[in-house]
Amino acid sequence: MTSSLSKEKLADLLKKANQLRVFVIEMLSEARSGHTAGSLGMADIFTAFYFHILKHDPKNPTFEDRDRLVLSNGHICPVQYAAMALSGYFPVDELKTLRKIGSRLQGHPHRTSPPGIETTSGPLGEGLSQAIGMALAKKLDSKDFHIYCLTSDGEHDEGNHWEAVMFAGKNKLSSITQVVDRNNIQICGKTEDVMPLEPLSEKYKAFNWAVFEIDGNNIKEFIEAVGKAREILEKPVVIIAKTIPGKGVSFMENDYLWHGKAPTKEEAERALKELNSYMAE
Amino acid sequence: MLNSDLKLNENLFSANVEQKATREGFGEGLSELGERNQNVVVLSADLSESTKAEDFAKKYPNRYFECGVAEQNMVAIAAGLGVSGKIPFVCSYSVFSPGKAWETVRTTIIYNNSNVKIAGHHAGIMTGPDGATHQATEDIASVRAWPGIQIFSPCDAIEAKKATLKSAEIVGPVYLRLSREKIPTITTDQTPFEDIQLFWISKQPKTVIFATGHVLYQALLAARELEEEGINVLVANVAVIKPLNEQKIVEFAKQAGKVVTVEDHQIKGGMGSAIAEVLAKEYPTKMEFVGLKDTFAESGKWPELMLKYGLDSKTIKQAVKKLV
Ligand SMILES: Cc1ncc(C[n+]2csc(CCOP(=O)(O)OP(=O)(O)O)c2C)c(N)n1
Numbered sequence: 001m002t003s004s005l006s007k008e009k010l011a012d013l014l015k016k017a018n019q020l021r022v023f024v025i026e027m028l029s030e031a032r033s034g035h036t037a038g039s040l041g042m043a044d045i046f047t048a049f050y051f052h053i054l055k056h057d058p059k060n061p062t063f064e065d066r067d068r069l070v071l072s073n074g075h076i077c078p079v080q081y082a083a084m085a086l087s088g089y090f091p092v093d094e095l096k097t098l099r100k101i102g103s104r105l106q107g108h109p110h111r112t113s114p115p116g117i118e119t120t121s122g123p124l125g126e127g128l129s130q131a132i133g134m135a136l137a138k139k140l141d142s143k144d145f146h147i148y149c150l151t152s153d154g155e156h157d158e159g160n161h162w163e164a165v166m167f168a169g170k171n172k173l174s175s176i177t178q179v180v181d182r183n184n185i186q187i188c189g190k191t192e193d194v195m196p197l198e199p200l201s202e203k204y205k206a207f208n209w210a211v212f213e214i215d216g217n218n219i220k221e222f223i224e225a226v227g228k229a230r231e232i233l234e235k236p237v238v239i240i241a242k243t244i245p246g247k248g249v250s251f252m253e254n255d256y257l258w259h260g261k262a263p264t265k266e267e268a269e270r271a272l273k274e275l276n277s278y279m280a281e
Numbered sequence: 282m283l284n285s286d287l288k289l290n291e292n293l294f295s296a297n298v299e300q301k302a303t304r305e306g307f308g309e310g311l312s313e314l315g316e317r318n319q320n321v322v323v324l325s326a327d328l329s330e331s332t333k334a335e336d337f338a339k340k341y342p343n344r345y346f347e348c349g350v351a352e353q354n355m356v357a358i359a360a361g362l363g364v365s366g367k368i369p370f371v372c373s374y375s376v377f378s379p380g381k382a383w384e385t386v387r388t389t390i391i392y393n394n395s396n397v398k399i400a401g402h403h404a405g406i407m408t409g410p411d412g413a414t415h416q417a418t419e420d421i422a423s424v425r426a427w428p429g430i431q432i433f434s435p436c437d438a439i440e441a442k443k444a445t446l447k448s449a450e451i452v453g454p455v456y457l458r459l460s461r462e463k464i465p466t467i468t469t470d471q472t473p474f475e476d477i478q479l480f481w482i483s484k485q486p487k488t489v490i491f492a493t494g495h496v497l498y499q500a501l502l503a504a505r506e507l508e509e510e511g512i513n514v515l516v517a518n519v520a521v522i523k524p525l526n527e528q529k530i531v532e533f534a535k536q537a538g539k540v541v542t543v544e545d546h547q548i549k550g551g552m553g554s555a556i557a558e559v560l561a562k563e564y565p566t567k568m569e570f571v572g573l574k575d576t577f578a579e580s581g582k583w584p585e586l587m588l589k590y591g592l593d594s595k596t597i598k599q600a601v602k603k604l605v
């Protein structure tokens with residue numbers, strides 16, 4: 001990937017991010033359950049991954065040297081499914097089956113369902129360890145790919161996550177880039193009320209990680225940060241991406257009550273109207 | 282017919298029967314305990330709303346401890362509280378607590394004999410659309426091997442409330458198995474809370490169905506239809522899986538001859554296995570097991586999952602017919 005973006009490319013990515021948000025709203029209102037805030041907040045980052053950053057092939061999703069995208073905070077999988085469908089892993093129509101019986105699109109992701117989903121997740125705090133396992137295997141086999149691990153701020157409450165942070169720091173695993181969805185919410189409220197994390201970037205530095213803090217709803221800034229992260233070869237890198245939960249739908253933004261709630265038909269209509277008005281701009 | 286001695290809900294089979302989730306009964310029990318007993322404390326791991334600990338947290342904020350998403354820490358903190366004169370209830374989903382924190386519970390709560398009550402929510406495939414990651418279907422198996430723990434598995438919201446109140450009277454670890462969705466209320470406030478009771482009785486029964494948790498309702502539906510077809514059965518509600526009342530199991534098995542067990546859990550290691558352990562020794566007889574057949578389930582609406590994975594009344598009827 002390159003970290004310089006043409007104007008046209010950026011405009012195209014912005015359009016795609018909005019399209020992912022539209023899919024997320026449609027999927028969740030059809031499913032009548034699921035996690036809205038985190039899925040919307042991470043739409044820009046998923047766009048950047050699937051349409052610019054990742055070395056991947058939707059038609060051959062399991063080729064050996066693909067970059068690995070490990071989604072640790074599995075509850076935001078609707079936006080991953082949306083990005084996969086839009087990039088051609090499976091038909092967009094299948095998005096409607098989210099959370100329904102017989103569907104490949106499980107409420108929380110299940111490895112290879114569909115192919116391209118690298119790990120099973122949902123239970124929090126377990127993704128970074130698995131990313132480390134992949135990084136170790138890559139090293140042993142002298143393979144050429146990168147591992148991106150997406151985590152949430154809420155899951156930083158888990159001890160398991162910090163055990164992994166320590167291990168990656170100790171072993172200087174620069175083949176891992178972690179992206180934290182720093183949206184300041186979890187189920188029971190603001191993260192700083194439920195279980196304060198700050199100063200988060202100092203914590204990572206103390207664990208021997210390189211740290212970037214960026215605006216996670218700015219695609220250009222994110223892509224540039226990933227570019228810089230890839231140049232660091234002596235430690236693992238974490239990009240703390242400050243995002244707005246519910247981004248793009250004004251009545252959902254920054255409200256923790258939208259963490260685990262799906263929009264009703266009426267709410268979905270209002271949300272889609274707003275998103276479609278951006279599309280027209 | 283329904284056992285009239287137990288004062289069960291006479292409205293049970295009508296369309297407008299009251300529906301409530303066992304987790305709601307748990308929440309009511311918690312709040313009542315909060316008022317009754319100053320030593321009752323509650324911990325949750327960023328799940329106070331769906332575990333129904335919220336009301337307690339609002340009423341008794343100084344006895345409610347929010348742990349964040351950190352189940353191992355939560356159960357070990359509870360263990361410390363429990364050996365210090367408090368009666369802690371830890372509230373999360375069963376897959377995480379005890380599931381994720383299994384060894385921590387084993388050492389700090391069970392082996393320590395700390396007075397902790399573990400409320401395991403979202404048990405079984407009833408959890409539905411969240412998918413297999415969130416459906417606890419191995420918890421009975423992995424918990425019942427712990428020496429000394431007691432396991433309560435209430436069939437409806439009213440029984441869940443009684444089980445919650447009862448658990449606080451017991452000195453030592455208790456596991457409360459709770460489920461997510463609303464189901465018909467089978468018992469009434471007047472129904473006694475006992476470990477095993479016959480909820481459905483009949484003359485010259487051919488089989489006894491032992492059921493635990495929300496699937497008891499499916500067993501009662503099956504019993505009613507079987508009776509219309511001329512097959513008489515008994516249905517026993519197993520509200521306490523451990524310690525298992527061996528005497529009653531043998532008594533009912535002898536009365537009916539054959540045995541069917543029903544649970545929203547894996548067949549391997551579950552309540553049915555516990556009953557088989559008793560009967561193999563005391564009264565070997567033919568059994569059928571209704572439960573998950575060594576498989577994970579998936580996302581879906583829970584009634585659909587019950588059909589697909591064979592936990593519904595029809596499957597129970599087939600199991601009975603296979604034996605008689
Ligand atoms: C181990 C574990 N414990 C509890 C949960 C229940 N849970 C699901 S999401 C969540 C909140 C996590 O916060 P975050 O990931 O930051 O949420 P978001 O910002 O996406 O709303 C919790 C506690 C879980 N999935 N896994």
Ligand SMILES: [Mg+2]
Nearest residue numbers: 153154183185
């Ligand atoms: Mg968050």
